[in-house]
Amino acid sequence: MVTSGHGAAGASPPGATPRDTPGGLGEVFECLPDAVTVSVAVRDAAGAAVDMRLEYMNAAAWAGQPDGVAPLGGLCSELWPQMVQNGSFAACMRVLDTGRAEQGTFHWTQASTYRAADYEYHATRVGADRLLWVLRDHSERVLRAELLAQVTAALAAAGTLVSVMEILTGQIMPATGATAGAAVLDEPCSDQYTVRHIHDGTREPQLPAPFSVTAPYPMAHTARTGRPLFFADPAERTRAFPEAAPFFDGRHHSTAVLPLAVEARHFGAVSFHFDVRHDFTDSERGFLNALVGQCAQAIERTRLHQEAADKQAQLEALAEVSTVLAASLDPGATFDNMVAAVVPRIADGCLIHVVDRTGQPTLAALAHRDPAQQEALRALLDAFPPRLDAEGGVGAVIRTGRHELVTDVSRTLDRLARTPEHRSALHELMPAASWLAVPMTQSGSVIGAMVLIQAPPAQTLFTERDIPFAQELARRAAQAVARARRFTLQSEVAHYLQQSLLPPDLPDMPGADVAACYHPGDSGTLVGGDFYDVARTGPARWALAIGDVCGKGPEAAALTGLVRHTARAAGRWHTDPRSVLLAVNSAILDDRPTQRFCTAAYAELDLSASPAQLRLALGGHPHPLLRRADGTIARLGRAGTFLGVVEDPALHTTEHELHPGDLLLLYTDGVTERRSGADMLGEEGVRDVLTRTRRAPAADTVAALENAIVTYGPTPPGDDIAILAVRIT
Numbered sequence: 001m002v003t004s005g006h007g008a009a010g011a012s013p014p015g016a017t018p019r020d021t022p023g024g025l026g027e028v029f030e031c032l033p034d035a036v037t038v039s040v041a042v043r044d045a046a047g048a049a050v051d052m053r054l055e056y057m058n059a060a061a062w063a064g065q066p067d068g069v070a071p072l073g074g075l076c077s078e079l080w081p082q083m084v085q086n087g088s089f090a091a092c093m094r095v096l097d098t099g100r101a102e103q104g105t106f107h108w109t110q111a112s113t114y115r116a117a118d119y120e121y122h123a124t125r126v127g128a129d130r131l132l133w134v135l136r137d138h139s140e141r142v143l144r145a146e147l148l149a150q151v152t153a154a155l156a157a158a159g160t161l162v163s164v165m166e167i168l169t170g171q172i173m174p175a176t177g178a179t180a181g182a183a184v185l186d187e188p189c190s191d192q193y194t195v196r197h198i199h200d201g202t203r204e205p206q207l208p209a210p211f212s213v214t215a216p217y218p219m220a221h222t223a224r225t226g227r228p229l230f231f232a233d234p235a236e237r238t239r240a241f242p243e244a245a246p247f248f249d250g251r252h253h254s255t256a257v258l259p260l261a262v263e264a265r266h267f268g269a270v271s272f273h274f275d276v277r278h279d280f281t282d283s284e285r286g287f288l289n290a291l292v293g294q295c296a297q298a299i300e301r302t303r304l305h306q307e308a309a310d311k312q313a314q315l316e317a318l319a320e321v322s323t324v325l326a327a328s329l330d331p332g333a334t335f336d337n338m339v340a341a342v343v344p345r346i347a348d349g350c351l352i353h354v355v356d357r358t359g360q361p362t363l364a365a366l367a368h369r370d371p372a373q374q375e376a377l378r379a380l381l382d383a384f385p386p387r388l389d390a391e392g393g394v395g396a397v398i399r400t401g402r403h404e405l406v407t408d409v410s411r412t413l414d415r416l417a418r419t420p421e422h423r424s425a426l427h428e429l430m431p432a433a434s435w436l437a438v439p440m441t442q443s444g445s446v447i448g449a450m451v452l453i454q455a456p457p458a459q460t461l462f463t464e465r466d467i468p469f470a471q472e473l474a475r476r477a478a479q480a481v482a483r484a485r486r487f488t489l490q491s492e493v494a495h496y497l498q499q500s501l502l503p504p505d506l507p508d509m510p511g512a513d514v515a516a517c518y519h520p521g522d523s524g525t526l527v528g529g530d531f532y533d534v535a536r537t538g539p540a541r542w543a544l545a546i547g548d549v550c551g552k553g554p555e556a557a558a559l560t561g562l563v564r565h566t567a568r569a570a571g572r573w574h575t576d577p578r579s580v581l582l583a584v585n586s587a588i589l590d591d592r593p594t595q596r597f598c599t600a601a602y603a604e605l606d607l608s609a610s611p612a613q614l615r616l617a618l619g620g621h622p623h624p625l626l627r628r629a630d631g632t633i634a635r636l637g638r639a640g641t642f643l644g645v646v647e648d649p650a651l652h653t654t655e656h657e658l659h660p661g662d663l664l665l666l667y668t669d670g671v672t673e674r675r676s677g678a679d680m681l682g683e684e685g686v687r688d689v690l691t692r693t694r695r696a697p698a699a700d701t702v703a704a705l706e707n708a709i710v711t712y713g714p715t716p717p718g719d720d721i722a723i724l725a726v727r728i729t
């Protein structure tokens with residue numbers, strides 16, 4: 001670009017028009033800020049170029065000519081003799097002779113034409129005899145414009161606030177000659193300000209730190225009012241802000257502070273400190289203001305982009321949280337799933353404290369992006385757990401039910417420290433750059449607190465804008481915890497109710513070894529319909545019963561109790577198993593509103609005989625298996641009708657002999673119908689276990705069969721399982 005000491009840029013050049021240029025490029029040249037001329041070669045008899053005759057000048061070139069001078073048609077060596085002196089004329093002759101373009105630089109001192117400055121030239125031959133000459137001003141004004149263009153391009157590519165700050169303090173400030181400087185920004189949706197970046201080659205990079213806009217300092221004044229400040233010397237600055245004088249040293253001779261603003265909304269300030277005097281002319285003030293204005297636009301853009309990205313991440317996190325919270329009804333797993341969904345998508349760390357039975361906060365879950373920091377934080381909480389009487393932190397959030405947002409972490413840690421040792425541990429760990437703690441409430445009561453942590457050196461701190469999201473997160477967590485606790489309570493109730501439907505202990509059975517197990521299905525909160533029972537009916541006679549009531553839940557539990565107790569009572573009056581099952585069938589039909597039925601196997605075992613005698617009846621139940629002492633396995637009994645369906649079911653009593661070493665196995669259909677994909681364990685699977693445990697006691701055989709059932713498929717058994725085994729000794 002060219003600046004002129006004579007003439008006016010853009011004035012109509014006499015004797016030349018755009019169409020006079022080769023190829024009709026004049027209209028393009030007239031738009032350029034650089035000086036452009038076209039000259040025709042003057043050659044000697046041998047054809048070598050010895051001079052040029054000026055043919056065309058664009059407006060920028062005309063601006064450098066003395067008023068009233070019309071150089072068109074003149075010889076360039078006479079028009080600009082300094083070109084001959086600085087070597088650029090010789091370069092033009094070479095270009096005309098060789099056709100190879102050249103470029104170079106020189107310092108212009110011919111004050112009657114272009115002003116004294118550094119220039120860069122480009123010489124290119126056009127056709128056989130014309131030379132295109134482009135002259136660019138390298139003056140401070142041009143360098144500023146180029147810097148502004150470079151900065152604009154860099155800021156346009158910046159995608160984060162951090163990158164914008166790095167361009168400001170790492171590129172712009174050094175390029176302006178500033179030896180120190182800083183940027184202060186407000187925190188969105190709050191009245192807090194933060195020192196974001198510092199340019200100072202003598203100091204280590206600084207973490208974001210809270211900044212008071214009410215302080216009597218130049219940066220605070222501009223950030224608060226939006227008015228720029230310029231101080232050419234320290235005395236001028238000290239008179240305006242005497243309280244700030246101790247913060248400045250010899251590197252801060254002249255100071256400029258400009259507001260960060262977009263559309264009259266100011267949200268921060270930028271300071272430039274120079275170690276040499278700057279008078280801050282209108283030109284320099286405009287230049288600095290343009291640089292800072294570009295940064296303000298970039299900050300606004302990246303903030304809007306980050307806000308949109310944060311909202312998207314929060315929505316995704318809430319969706320994932322809802323999914324993972326529904327995946328488990330175990331309180332511990334619920335907490336672990338919650339913190340895993342939050343870290344690191346939303347925060348660097350997440351803690352959940354719940355109120356225990358004594359009313360004190362207890363750590364329920366902890367996750368951190370950095371495993372070492374996670375363990376250090378856990379150790380700190382073990383040594384200094386939160387207390388309800390604390391002025392802040394988890395204890396205060398639980399006690400008051402109010403959230404806590406902290407960005408001035410160092411000062412807050414001092415306030416929370418209970419002892420010098422506690423203060424030392426807190427500052428050594430420096431657990432957060434900011435944190436946000438919100439209460440977890442259920443039915444109006446605070447049941448705990450969730451804490452989100454941004455770890456140092458976080459460039460984005462939590463603000464008021466994040467509170468609704470954190471509260472929603474805590475609300476969902478509290479609901480999930482309440483569901484998990486209800487499930488646990490229901491599971492306990494179901495467990496105790498189920499236990500009441502089974503014999504509390506198996507009796508001692510002289511002459512036989514007896515074992516049993518009950519394994520609930522995966523619906524842990526529902527009482528199952530499977531049961532077994534062993535009861536003495538005589539000096540050496542025993543009633544064995546096993547059954548499976550249709551369905552689950554309270555009605556199934558009621559019917560299970562009816563069947564078990566009816567069978568036990570009828571066994572005292574009847575020695576024929578068929579008669580016992582008929583009594584059970586009648587009891588179920590009399591309780592018809594249940595609309596349920598059951599299968600059952602009932603046996604009378606007489607151990608006084610040798611061999612022992614077994615009488616057996618089946619009411620729609622799987623056949624018991626008898627493993628003989630020699631290892632052979634046989635089905636026992638004759639199939640009968642389900643109980644509770646018809647008034648006169650087909651039931652049959654069969655008799656069998658049991659010898660020492662024989663094992664009788666009764667089980668419900670949850671055993672044989674255990675699935676793994678499309679396959680079932682089936683009776684063959686049961687036989688395989690009996691074969692493998694041929695000489696094992698009854699308890700070992702039952703344990704082996706239960707293990708085979710549980711491990712048969714990739715998921716827990718879906719149906720209840722009851723097993724009863726008697727081995728003759």
